[in-house]
Amino acid sequence: MAEPIDPQTPEASAAPEAPAGPYVYDYAASPQRQIVLPKTVPLPSLKTYLAEQKAAAAADEAKWVKMQADFESAKAKAEAEGKDAPKPPVRPVPRKDDNDLKTPVPQAAQDADLLTLVALLGDKVEEIFEQAGELVCQVKKEAIFEALKLCRDEAALNYEMLADESGTHYPAATDFAFSVVYHLTSISRRKRLRLRILVPEGFVPESACAIYPGANWMEREIYDMLGIRFANHPDMTRILCPEDWEGYPLRKDYPVVGWGQRDITFREDRGGMIERIALQKAGQLGINLKQPKAE
Amino acid sequence: MGMSINQPSTFEHFLITTKVEKVMNWSRATSVWPVTFGLACCAIEMMAAGASRFDFDRFGAGIFRATPRQADLMIIAGTVTYKMAPVIKTLYDQMPEPKWVIAMGSCATAGGPFDSYHTIQGVDKVIPVDVFIPGCPPRPESLIYGFMKLQDKIMTSSLADRYKDIFEEVG
Numbered sequence: 001m002a003e004p005i006d007p008q009t010p011e012a013s014a015a016p017e018a019p020a021g022p023y024v025y026d027y028a029a030s031p032q033r034q035i036v037l038p039k040t041v042p043l044p045s046l047k048t049y050l051a052e053q054k055a056a057a058a059a060d061e062a063k064w065v066k067m068q069a070d071f072e073s074a075k076a077k078a079e080a081e082g083k084d085a086p087k088p089p090v091r092p093v094p095r096k097d098d099n100d101l102k103t104p105v106p107q108a109a110q111d112a113d114l115l116t117l118v119a120l121l122g123d124k125v126e127e128i129f130e131q132a133g134e135l136v137c138q139v140k141k142e143a144i145f146e147a148l149k150l151c152r153d154e155a156a157l158n159y160e161m162l163a164d165e166s167g168t169h170y171p172a173a174t175d176f177a178f179s180v181v182y183h184l185t186s187i188s189r190r191k192r193l194r195l196r197i198l199v200p201e202g203f204v205p206e207s208a209c210a211i212y213p214g215a216n217w218m219e220r221e222i223y224d225m226l227g228i229r230f231a232n233h234p235d236m237t238r239i240l241c242p243e244d245w246e247g248y249p250l251r252k253d254y255p256v257v258g259w260g261q262r263d264i265t266f267r268e269d270r271g272g273m274i275e276r277i278a279l280q281k282a283g284q285l286g287i288n289l290k291q292p293k294a295e
Numbered sequence: 296m297g298m299s300i301n302q303p304s305t306f307e308h309f310l311i312t313t314k315v316e317k318v319m320n321w322s323r324a325t326s327v328w329p330v331t332f333g334l335a336c337c338a339i340e341m342m343a344a345g346a347s348r349f350d351f352d353r354f355g356a357g358i359f360r361a362t363p364r365q366a367d368l369m370i371i372a373g374t375v376t377y378k379m380a381p382v383i384k385t386l387y388d389q390m391p392e393p394k395w396v397i398a399m400g401s402c403a404t405a406g407g408p409f410d411s412y413h414t415i416q417g418v419d420k421v422i423p424v425d426v427f428i429p430g431c432p433p434r435p436e437s438l439i440y441g442f443m444k445l446q447d448k449i450m451t452s453s454l455a456d457r458y459k460d461i462f463e464e465v466g
Contacts, residue, residue, distance in 0.1 A: 249412055258411070
């Protein structure tokens with residue numbers, strides 16, 4: 001015989017949580033709301049690449065030394081116990097990679113344009129390298145205006161066009177937060193060049209608008225998406241997001257679904273429009289919905 | 296009286312009797328003028344529906360007006376961003392009554408693939424929607440089918456429906 005269910009027992013009285021409808025999407029628990037900050041700084045650089053190669057070679061060497069030491073100790077132990085000697089270790093040969101599938105590595109600069117830039121700017125250049133035949137020059141963040149002016153006006157360089165200007169957020173980097181890259185094109189010489197600066201949070205680099213007027217909207221977009229302000233810019237306002245937007249969406253610490261903009265409702269009767277229309281329509285039908293006057 | 300019920304009266308040989316409401320609904324449903332308003336790739340399909348192959352004009356909806364003040368229908372064809380939402384609301388408020396809205400495609404219906412910070416997850420968060428058309432983008436046949444559904448809705452609507460919400464709001 002089955003036990004009669006007592007409705008007063010805590011199991012029965014505790015009403016189960018009302019399941020949310022399938023149309024209700026929990027934005028707070030959404031995986032898009034969670035922030036995962038990157039641990040690495042994927043900034044292409046010759047210095048970093050060489051340091052990485054050196055560290056990998058040192059790790060290989062240390063491993064090999066350890067394998068040899070292990071072999072020596074195992075050999076001594078086997079001799080003491082009168083067993084057969086173990087096999088000597090073989091140094092692993094690095095496997096040949098398929099070069100087509102590898103990312104082109106940064107190489108030392110040989111192009112005349114980069115050498116000209118170094119000769120003209122001196123110690124304001126932080127780094128020059130080539131990668132897959134593309135020229136990259138990293139200058140000091142205070143000297144970007146001078147470098148751009150030089151690239152446009154110097155007869156040996158003659159980069160007439162600023163094809164693009166972009167920014168990237170590197171939260172894992174310690175001595176800078178953003179990189180701003182200027183993609184220059186020389187139409188007459190059919191060459192391309194990248195100028196790069198690394199800026200910390202809060203630094204205000206000089207605007208390129210005085211040299212390349214096309215930088216106007218690109219710098220506004222960088223400000224809109226990353227929050228880097230540019231000095232001497234004619235109109236440093238947001239360009240893509242609405243004017244009252246909070247936060248900078250392309251920063252890595254910005255959740256994909258945004259910071260509460262989901263909850264904005266546009267259908268509320270802000271200006272009292274529904275009430276005004278109702279009074280008007282009711283008046284047309286001969287109904288007085290207005291409150292009687294106090295007098 | 297000698298007149299049988301099966302035989303039409305003299306007047307009914309040249310008169311059609313109907314309801315005023317039905318005539319008004321019929322005239323509204325067969326001359327719905329959409330506003331020229333495209334937001335993304337769905338607008339391409341909307342243009343195809345308006346062109347000669349699919350010929351939206353067969354349903355009386357081929358006259359895309361360039362101002363909301365002359366339009367009855369707004370086809371939200373594309374992704375609605377937070378920057379565009381106040382514009383859509385303004386356009387909708389500028390349209391004269393009676394007015395209808397079709398949310399065309401998955402973006403206007405529910406945000407589509409853009410589950411992101413800048414996209415409104417369905418245009419019904421901004422303005423009331425009559426017909427939702429799924430698809431990414433919907434083919435012109437889908438738009439025409441959705442429009443025929445809207446015509447059905449208009450034909451079954453009542454003149455009093457228009458004031459229902461307003462009176463409920465005032466109380």
